[in-house]
Amino acid sequence: MTLPSTYADRNCSLARTLEVVGERWTLMIVRDAFFGVTRFGDFAAELGIPRAVLTSRLKSLVQEGVLTREGDAPGGVEYRLTAKGIALWPALRAFMNWGDEFYSPAGAKRTFRHDQDAGLIDQDGRCQECGTVVRVPEIRIERGPGFEPTESDPVSEAITTSRRLLEPVTAARTPAPAAG
Ligand SMILES: [Zn+2]
Numbered sequence: 001m002t003l004p005s006t007y008a009d010r011n012c013s014l015a016r017t018l019e020v021v022g023e024r025w026t027l028m029i030v031r032d033a034f035f036g037v038t039r040f041g042d043f044a045a046e047l048g049i050p051r052a053v054l055t056s057r058l059k060s061l062v063q064e065g066v067l068t069r070e071g072d073a074p075g076g077v078e079y080r081l082t083a084k085g086i087a088l089w090p091a092l093r094a095f096m097n098w099g100d101e102f103y104s105p106a107g108a109k110r111t112f113r114h115d116q117d118a119g120l121i122d123q124d125g126r127c128q129e130c131g132t133v134v135r136v137p138e139i140r141i142e143r144g145p146g147f148e149p150t151e152s153d154p155v156s157e158a159i160t161t162s163r164r165l166l167e168p169v170t171a172a173r174t175p176a177p178a179a180g
Pocket of ligand 1: 128129130
């Protein structure tokens with residue numbers, strides 16, 4: 001989706017950002033990438049997104065440098081977040097917090113902990129145990145009190161078990177060389 005040029009042409013960073021991640025599926029794809037989804041078929045299964053739409057969104061995320069497309073992985077093509085993509089984490093976390101606060105009466109769907117000391121990470125990304133701002137690969141994700149199990153495809157199952165962000169879900173199914 002492209003915003004009308006009259007809007008995008010304005011010198012506004014928010015307009016430019018929404019050009020990249022404002023479309024309905026895009027942040028969901030980015031979220032799944034943080035949760036360790038790397039394969040086309042796994043994104044399709046987890047999100048229930050039409051394949052043509054997924055193809056187009058992945059292509060534009062690669063073009064924008066949010067994802068890389070790596071074709072030499074043992075099991076085929078893999079999509080990974082770049083540093084630019086990982087920089088979206090605080091924004092994504094803020095959207096999730098907002099949804100938990102206003103649309104999840106049972107509490108947070110997911111909780112985030114510092115992998116090293118199991119300290120809860122607050123809304124500013126700081127570990128409540130050691131006080132550091134936790135880097136994305138050191139964040140452990142767990143089911144929160146408001147978690148509701150839905151369809152149980154293997155990918156959804158894998159990304160809702162306790163794991164570190166960016167750890168590929170494929171590693172849980174087939175032993176593969178550690179991600180670089
Ligand atoms: Zn800590």
